[in-house]
Each structure stands twice: as C-alpha cells, then as structure tokens.
Amino acid sequence: MKGRVKDIAKELGFDLIGFSKCKKVTEEFAEFYFKWIKNNFHGDLKYLERNIEKRFNPKNLLPSGKTIISLGVNYYSEIPQDCIFPRYLTKVDYHIVIKNMLKEFVEILKKEIKDLEYNFFVDSGPILEKYWAKKSGIGFIGKNSLIINPKFGSFIFLCEVIINKEFDEDKEIENLCGNCEKCIESCPTGAITKEGIIDVTKCISYLTIEKKELTEEERKIIKKGNKIFGCEICQEVCPFNKDLKETEKDELKIAEKLKDLKFEELKNVSLLQLKELFKTTAVRGKLIKLNPNFPQI
Ligand code: B12
Numbered sequence: 001m002k003g004r005v006k007d008i009a010k011e012l013g014f015d016l017i018g019f020s021k022c023k024k025v026t027e028e029f030a031e032f033y034f035k036w037i038k039n040n041f042h043g044d045l046k047y048l049e050r051n052i053e054k055r056f057n058p059k060n061l062l063p064s065g066k067t068i069i070s071l072g073v074n075y076y077s078e079i080p081q082d083c084i085f086p087r088y089l090t091k092v093d094y095h096i097v098i099k100n101m102l103k104e105f106v107e108i109l110k111k112e113i114k115d116l117e118y119n120f121f122v123d124s125g126p127i128l129e130k131y132w133a134k135k136s137g138i139g140f141i142g143k144n145s146l147i148i149n150p151k152f153g154s155f156i157f158l159c160e161v162i163i164n165k166e167f168d169e170d171k172e173i174e175n176l177c178g179n180c181e182k183c184i185e186s187c188p189t190g191a192i193t194k195e196g197i198i199d200v201t202k203c204i205s206y207l208t209i210e211k212k213e214l215t216e217e218e219r220k221i222i223k224k225g226n227k228i229f230g231c232e233i234c235q236e237v238c239p240f241n242k243d244l245k246e247t248e249k250d251e252l253k254i255a256e257k258l259k260d261l262k263f264e265e266l267k268n269v270s271l272l273q274l275k276e277l278f279k280t281t282a283v284r285g286k287l288i289k290l291n292p293n294f295p296q297i
Contacts, residue, residue, distance in 0.1 A: 001113070002167050008108050009071060010223055013249055015152055016072030018136030018170040022065035022162055024057045025131060036197065043201040051126035058127060058148060062119040064164035070129075070136035072104075072147070073098060076155035076244040077253035081258045084296075086205075086230035087155060092251040093282045098122045106161060113165055119180040122159035137170040143196035144183035144234035150176060157252075174213050178242070183234035187225035192234060204231035208294070209286065219295040227281045228263075228294045255281055263296045269286040 002019065008015040025033075033056075042048045054060040058068060075094065077087055088094065102120045109264040110116050121127050129148050135138055139147035139156070149172070177196075184192045191202035200206045204225040209217050214222070225231050235241055247253060257277060269277070277283050 003070070004112065005167075008112075009069075009105060010253060012105055012108075013073070014071045014105070015280045016070075016073045016138040016149055016156065018102075018133070018138040019133055019167045020067050020068050020070065020169045020229075021059050021136035022060075022062070024245065025055075025078065029131065030056055039115045039199075039200045043206060044204070046127075050111060054126040055128055055260065058132075058162055059158065060122075061125070061163065062069050062117065062162040064117050065119070065162040066165055067163050067167045067169075068132050068164065069104075069167075070133045071157070071159050071161070071163045072133065072138050072152065072156040073101070073188065073249070074152050074156055074245070074247045075249075075252040076092055076153065082226065082255070083259060084227055084261065084263060085150050085254065086227055086232045087254050087284065088157075089255055089258055089278075089281045090252045091255045092280050093284070094157050095122055095124065095282060097249065097251045098157060099179060102159060102161060108160075108252065109163070115164075117164040118161055120159065120161040122157070127160065131158065133158050134172060135169070140173050140175040140177075140181065141196070142175075142238065142240070143177050143181060143195055144192060144238065145198045147234065148176075148232055148238065150240065153244050154235050154238060155241065155244065161241050167268065168295070171246065180239060182237040182239070186233050188223045188233065203291055204233075209283065223295050226296075229286070263294075264294050266294075266297050284286060 006017050037049055059065050075087060075090060079087060094156065099122055106118050106120060113252040127240060130141055133147045135143050139149040148154045149156060189202045189204060191199050204222060207222050208228050209230055225233065
C-alpha cells in the first residue's frame with residue numbers, strides 16, 4: 001500500500017514523499033524550541049508561542065492520527081540574477097495550488113483506504129513542517145535551517161497529511177552540509193548562527209514580509225539585501241541549489257511580470273497597480289505596507 005500511496009502522490013505532481021510516525025516531538029527538540037522562543041529569536045511571530053500542544057504533538061491535530069505523510073513540491077524557476085523578488089512569489093499563490101493538490105490526493109486515498117481519517121496542512125497550520133520532513137527522510141535540515149533534498153535542493157514547498165492508518169516510517173537521510181558555511185557567511189545581516197539557527201529578528205525575509213513597523217536600523221538591514229517580500233541569499237549560495245531542474249508546474253514558477261521589475265519601476269505605482277501586480281501571489285494581502293517597508297524604493 002505504501003508504494004501505491006507514493007505512486008499516487010507522484011502522479012499528482014508531488015516531487016517528494018516520506019512517512020513518519022505521528023507522535024510527540026522528542027524532549028530534546030521541545031527544549032530547543034522553548035530556548036529559541038526564550039531568546040526571542042522569533043521576534044513578533046507570536047503565533048509560534050501559541051498552540052504548543054498541537055505543534056509538539058500532532059495527535060492533537062488528528063486524535064486518531066498514526067502516520068504523517070510529508071510531501072515536497074519543487075518550485076525552482078530560473079530568474080534573472082538581479083531579480084528583486086524571491087521565487088516563492090509564484091504565479092498562483094502556492095498555498096492555493098498545493099491545497100488543491102492535497103485535496104485531490106486525499107480524495108484518491110479515501111477510495112483506496114477504508115475508513116480513512118485525515119487532516120492536511122500547507123505552511124499555515126501549527127505543525128513543524130521541517131521537523132516532520134526531516135523525520136520522513138525527504139531531506140536534511142541545512143545550516144540555513146531549510147529542508148534540503150540532495151536532488152531537488154531547497155526550493156521545495158513542504159506540506160503534510162496526517163492519517164489514521166499505520167505505515168512503516170522511512171529512514172532519515174544524512175546531513176550533507178559538512179564544513180560548508182556558505183549560507184552563514186553570505187547572510188548580509190548575520191541572521192544565521194554557527195549552529196544553523198535563525199535569529200528571525202535579523203532575517204530579511206521576516207523584516208520584509210512579516211514585520212509591521214520598522215526601525216531605522218532595520219531599514220538599513222533591508223537595504224543590504226537586493227530583495228523585497230522575502231530573501232533567498234542563503235539558498236542562492238547553497239551548493240545543493242546548483243543545476244536544478246525547473247518545476248513542472250507552471251503555476252509554481254515565479255510570476256512572469258515580477259521577473260524583470262526593478263525598484264525604480266515600483267516608485268510611482270499606484271495602490272491599484274500594486275494590487276494588480278501581486279493579486280495572485282502569496283503576498284497579495286500585504287501591499288499597503290510596500291512603500292514604508294522597502295527603503296530601496
Ligand atoms: C515562521 C516561518 C518563517 C519565519 C522564521 C523562519 C524559521 N527558520 O523559523 C520567517 C518569516 C523568517 C521565514 C522565512 C522563510 N521561510 Co518560512 N516558515 C515559517 C513556518 C511558518 C514555521 C517555522 C517554524 O516553526 N520555526 C520555528 C523554529 C524553532 O524552527 P526552525 O528554525 O524552522 O527549525 C529548526 C528546528 O526545527 C531544528 N530542529 C529540527 N529538528 C530538530 C531536532 C532536534 C533534536 C533539535 C535540537 C533541533 C531540531 O533545526 C531547525 C534549524 O534551526 C514554516 C511552515 C511551518 N508550519 O513549519 C515556514 C517554512 C519553514 N518557510 C519556508 C520558506 C520557503 C521560507 C523562505 C525561503 C521564504 C523566502 N524566500 O523569504 C524564508 C527562509 C528563511 C530561512 N533561512 O529560514 C518553507 C521552507 C521549505 C524548506 N525547503 O525547508 C516552510 C516549510 C513553508 C512551506 N510550507 O514550504 N519563515
């Protein structure tokens with residue numbers, strides 16, 4: 001049955017799939033997480049302090065849960081070297097594309113597995129997606145804190161389906177970062193510690209996507225990067241992200257109109273034009289903040 005489930009996922013366009021047991025995270029991980037929060041490495045992302053009982057025990061997301069199926073979808077696309085947008089700004093918001101893929105996946109599973117109970121997530125649920133992806137063997141956690149698959153690199157979106165059926169877990173894969181510290185060395189704001197832990201308050205991605213009010217110091221930090229609405233420097237430099245194959249899903253390529261847009265062109269656009277520009281992307285709700293948050297413009 002496991003082989004069949006893997007085939008179904010591949011047929012639907014998921015590039016990676018792995019299985020792990022639906023159970024509490026380890027004590028060691030829980031300790032790490034609390035320490036991370038205590039250090040205020042999460043900044044204003046207060047939601048990471050909430051729903052701890054769900055985050056640490058996915059059985060609280062599906063009480064009958066036995067197995068977590070972790071899935072990965074390649075979203076790599078070629079962009080000009082000076083592109084100011086990160087690749088996750090896909091033609092169609094990836095949350096929508098992947099949720100639809102997950103719906104189709106469980107519909108087929110329901111036909112093949114009797115009395116299937118399930119719950120699925122992409123990005124926004126209180127579930128530790130990288131922790132489970134690592135457990136399921138679809139990648140290792142690199143020093144940039146992201147899941148890296150030796151074949152697909154790190155430009156993969158993660159999602160998962162928790163089900164009430166028992167499956168053998170897959171083996172974790174070895175961490176292949178070795179002595180490489182390119183991501184740590186290249187981060188313009190020093191947001192990645194030697195141990196590969198992210199201080200969110202320094203991460204350009206956080207400052208340009210999540211943070212509401214910016215200090216002068218933070219605006220200076222943002223100026224050091226060349227991106228808005230995210231950052232990809234720690235991925236661009238990663239040796240596992242060389243010679244990647246573009247995603248086969250056209251909706252998951254970077255939005256065409258964003259590819260060549262320059263900061264200067266954003267200077268005088270109206271709110272209406274901005275809305276049009278980003279209307280199908282994952283940041284469509286955040287546009288009001290565009291001008292005050294981007295000192296490059
Ligand atoms: C909050 C969040 C952010 C925050 C904080 C990032 C962060 N590193 O936590 C901000 C806004 C900065 C962010 C940025 C980005 N994000 Co984000 N984000 C999330 C979110 C919603 C939660 C992550 C979380 O729980 N963090 C908590 C901290 C404690 O954990 P962590 O650093 O992620 O992971 C550490 C621990 O898990 C630990 N660990 C793991 N196993 C174990 C075991 C033991 C025993 C121990 C001790 C530790 C340990 O090692 C990790 C490295 O330090 C997830 C979706 C989700 N629901 O999981 C997406 C997610 C992680 N983001 C994603 C992406 C794509 C990005 C960006 C690339 C977007 C962009 N282009 O700007 C950047 C990358 C920046 C970076 N290098 O992290 C993807 C990553 C895909 C992948 N291949 O890994 C995810 C999974 C969304 C998705 N569904 O695809 N993100």
